[in-house]
Amino acid sequence: MPTLGDAAEALGLAFRGDPSLTLDRLAPISQAGVGDLSFIAQKKFAKSLVASKATAVICPDAWAGEFSGAVLFSDDPYADFARATRLFDNRPASTGRVDSSAVIAESAQLGANVTVDAGAVIAEGASIGDNTWVGPNVWVGDRAKIGSGTQLRAGVAIYHDVVVGKDCLIHANTVVGSDGFGFAPTSAGWEKILQLGSVTIGDRVEIGAGCAIDRGALEDTHIADDVIIDNLVHIAHGVKVGQRSAIAGQVGFAGGTELGERCTVGGQAGFAGHLKIADDVHIGGQGRVSRDVHEAGHYASGTSLMPVRDWARNAARYEKLSDMAKRIEALEKLLPEKDGKTQ
Secondary structure: OOEHHHHHHHHOOOEEOOOOOEOOEEOOOOOOOOOEEEEOOOHHHHHHHOOOOOOEEEEOHHHHOOOOOEEEEOOOHHHHHHHHHHHHOOOOOOOOOEOOOOEEOOOOEEOOOOEEOOOOEEOOOOEEOOOOEEOOOOEEOOOOEEOOOOEEOOOOEEOOOOEEOOOOEEOOOOEEEEOOOOEEEEOOEEEEOOOOOOEEEOOOOEEOOOOEEEOOOOOOEEEOOOOEEOOOOEEOOOOEEOOOOEEOOOOEEOOOOEEOOOOEEOOOOEEOOOOEEOOOEEEOOOOEEOOOEOOOEEEOOOOOOOOHHHHHHHHHHHHOHHHHHHHHHHHHHHHHHHHHHHO
16 A cells, blocks of 8 residues: 555655555545545535545645645645546556467467457457557457557457557447448448448547447548547547547447547537537537537537426427517517507
C-alpha cells in the first residue's frame, strides 16, 4: 500500500502530515475512515471534511479548513483523484505468455512480451505490437494491426484490415470492423453493398463494452487519438470522430457523419447520416441531431421528465401545434386591419 509520501511524490503535490502514513484505499468522503484517502472535487462538499474520519484528503488548501487529517494540496482535485486511482490499481496483470489453447496463424506477427489468453484467435497476416494483451476468446482478423501496449478484453472481435493504435483499451464483446448497413434497393429486393473500407483507431483510445464500430463502404471509419467511448455505442460506416471527443452510452451515429474535436455527446443521443459537427460541440442526453452544427456550444433536445398526466396533456397539445400556428398567424394578420379601423 502507498504512503502519504508516495502519493505526494506520484501526484507531484505538496502536503501536510506524516509522510509515512499508510493509505489502504481510496474512498468517497461520505464513507472514508481510518487508512483511507479521499478527495473533495467541489467547494460545496468541503464542509463534510469537519466530521470526516479519512486519514488523508486531496483538496485545495483553502478548502481544508478545520480538517485534522493529512492533506494533499491540489488545484484540480478531481484530476488528481483520477491519477491517484493508479496507486491502488487492483486489475489483474498481464502474464506475457501465450496460452496453449490460443490459435495463432503462421503468418501472424507477435511483438515482445505479448499476452495471448485462452481461446484467442489471431488470423493470417495479423500484427500484434509489443506489450499487447489479447484477452480470452478474442478474434483478430486477417491483416489486422494492433498497436503496442493495447489491451483487448474478453470476446473482442477485430475484423480484417482494421488498424488499432497504441495504448488503446477495448472492453469486452466490442466488435470493430463489421459490415456497415449498406444495401441498394432493387425491384428484386436488397442488393448488398460490400464494405470495402476498414476502421482505423488512433492512439490512447478507450472503447467500452458491447460497442459496434462498422467498417466503411469505400472510406475508412476513423476514431482519432484520445477519444473515449462508453458502452453500447454504435458507430456506422464512414463516421469520423475527432480527437479528444467523448461519447456516452447508447449513442448512435448513422453513416458518414463527422464529429469534431473535443466534442461531448450525452447518452442516447442520435445522429442522422452525413452530418458535420464542429469542434467543441456538446450534445445533451437524448439529443436528436438531424442537421449540421457549425458553431461550438451546448445543444439539447428532447423532453425533460414530468408527471405522466402533464406529459399526456402536452403530447396532445403537440399534435395540434401546426393548427395552432396557422390560427395565430391568421390572428396576427387581422391586428393591423383592426388597428386601422379604430384610429
